[in-house]
Amino acid sequence: MSAMTPRITDLWVYLSASPLLGLTLTLIAYQGAVWVNKRCGGSPLANPVLIAVTALVALLLATGTPYQTYFDGAQFVHFLLGPATVALAIPLYTHFRRVKAMLVPIIVGLVAGSLTAAFSALLVARLMGASVATQLSLAPKSVTTPIAMGIAERIGGLPSLTAVLVITTGILGAVAGRYLFDALGVRDPAIRGFATGVTAHGIGTARAFQESEQAGAFSALAMGMNGLLTAVLLPVLLPLFG
Amino acid sequence: MIAALTQLLIFQLIGEVIARGLDLPVPGPVIGMALLFVALSLRGGPGESLQTTSLTLLSHLSLLFVPAGVGIIVHLSRVADEWPALLAALIVSTFVSMAVTALVMKALARKPAANAGSPS
Numbered sequence: 001m002s003a004m005t006p007r008i009t010d011l012w013v014y015l016s017a018s019p020l021l022g023l024t025l026t027l028i029a030y031q032g033a034v035w036v037n038k039r040c041g042g043s044p045l046a047n048p049v050l051i052a053v054t055a056l057v058a059l060l061l062a063t064g065t066p067y068q069t070y071f072d073g074a075q076f077v078h079f080l081l082g083p084a085t086v087a088l089a090i091p092l093y094t095h096f097r098r099v100k101a102m103l104v105p106i107i108v109g110l111v112a113g114s115l116t117a118a119f120s121a122l123l124v125a126r127l128m129g130a131s132v133a134t135q136l137s138l139a140p141k142s143v144t145t146p147i148a149m150g151i152a153e154r155i156g157g158l159p160s161l162t163a164v165l166v167i168t169t170g171i172l173g174a175v176a177g178r179y180l181f182d183a184l185g186v187r188d189p190a191i192r193g194f195a196t197g198v199t200a201h202g203i204g205t206a207r208a209f210q211e212s213e214q215a216g217a218f219s220a221l222a223m224g225m226n227g228l229l230t231a232v233l234l235p236v237l238l239p240l241f242g
Numbered sequence: 243m244i245a246a247l248t249q250l251l252i253f254q255l256i257g258e259v260i261a262r263g264l265d266l267p268v269p270g271p272v273i274g275m276a277l278l279f280v281a282l283s284l285r286g287g288p289g290e291s292l293q294t295t296s297l298t299l300l301s302h303l304s305l306l307f308v309p310a311g312v313g314i315i316v317h318l319s320r321v322a323d324e325w326p327a328l329l330a331a332l333i334v335s336t337f338v339s340m341a342v343t344a345l346v347m348k349a350l351a352r353k354p355a356a357n358a359g360s361p362s
C-alpha cells in the first residue's frame with residue numbers, strides 16, 4: 001500500500017458524505033445534455049432529461065454509489081420544482097386571454113386526454129400481465145411528479161416507481177410530440193402545448209417552452225389541470241375498472 | 243432575483259399550509275401557482291424581476307426532473323422483470339392520449355380567425 005491510498009480514501013469519504021458532489025454532478029450532467037441537445041439542432045430526440053439521467057445512472061452504477069447518497073446533494077435541485085411550479089402562473093397569466101377563448105376545447109380535451117392516459121396504460125399493462133402493484137403505479141403516470149406520487153400512495157401503487165414512470169412518460173411525450181402533432185396536422189401551438197401537458201406534464205412543458213412561449217403556457221395549464229382532475233377522479237373511477 | 247425567488251417561495255409556503263391544513267389531495271406548489279395567478283390578475287401582471295426570474299427558472303425546467311429520474315436506479319430489478327409491459331403501456335398510452343387530446347381540441351376549436359383575434 002502506498003502512502004497515497006489512505007489520502008484518496010479520505011478524500012472519497014469526504015466527497016461521498018458531502019452534498020457537493022451529487023449537486024455538482026447533476027449540474028454538469030445537465031449542462032452536458034443541453035450542449036448535446038444544441039449540437040443536435042434542439043431535436044426532441046436528444047432529450048436533455050434522458051441524456052442527463054442516463055449519464056448519472058451509469059456513473060452511480062459504475063462507482064457503486066447508493067441513490068440516497070446522490071440524492072442528498074441533488075435534492076437542492078429537486079427542491080426547486082416547488083418554486084418552478086409556482087412560477088408557471090406567469091406564462092399562464094400572459095396567455096390567459098387565449099385560454100378564455102378556448103375554454104370549451106380545453107375542458108373537453110382535458111377530460112378525454114386525462115382518462116385516456118390513465119386507463120390506456122392500465123389496460124395495456126393488464127393485458128401484458130404486469131403485477132397489480134405495477135399497474136397501479138402506472139395509472140397516474142401522466143400527472144406531475146408530486147401529485148402522481150400522492151395518488152399512487154392512495155390507490156396502492158409504489159410512489160417511487162410512479163416517479164420513475166412519470167419521468168419516462170414525460171420524456172416519451174417530449175420526444176414524440178412534435179412528430180405526432182405534425183403527422184396529425186395539428187398546428188395550433190395552443191393545442192400542441194395543451195395536449196403535451198395533459199400527457200407529459202412538466203417534462204413535456206419544458207419541451208413545449210422550447211417550441212414557443214404560448215405552447216409552454218398551455219402545457220403548464222394542462223399539467224396543473226390534469227393534476228387536479230386525476231387526483232380527484234382516479235381514486236373514484238379505479239374500483240369500476242376492477 | 244432574490245426578491246422574486248422570495249415571492250415564489252412565499253406563495254409555495256401559503257399553498258403548502260393550505261394543502262396540509264385542509265388535507266387536500268393537491269400539492270402545495272399547485273395551490274401556490276393558482277394563488278399567484280389570482281394575485282397577478284388583481285395587480286395587473288408580474289413585476290419585471292418576477293417575470294425575468296420565473297422565465298429563467300422555467301427555461302431550465304428539464305434540470306429539475308433529473309434527480310427524481312435518476313431514482314430509476316432503485317427500481318432496476320422490477321423494471322428488468324416487467325419491462326415489456328411497462329414499455330408497451332407507456333408508449334401506447336403516451337401516443338394515444340396526446341392524439342386524443344389534440345384531435346378533440348382541434349375538432350372543437352373555432353377556425354383560425356378566432357385565433358388571430360387575440361394579439362399578445
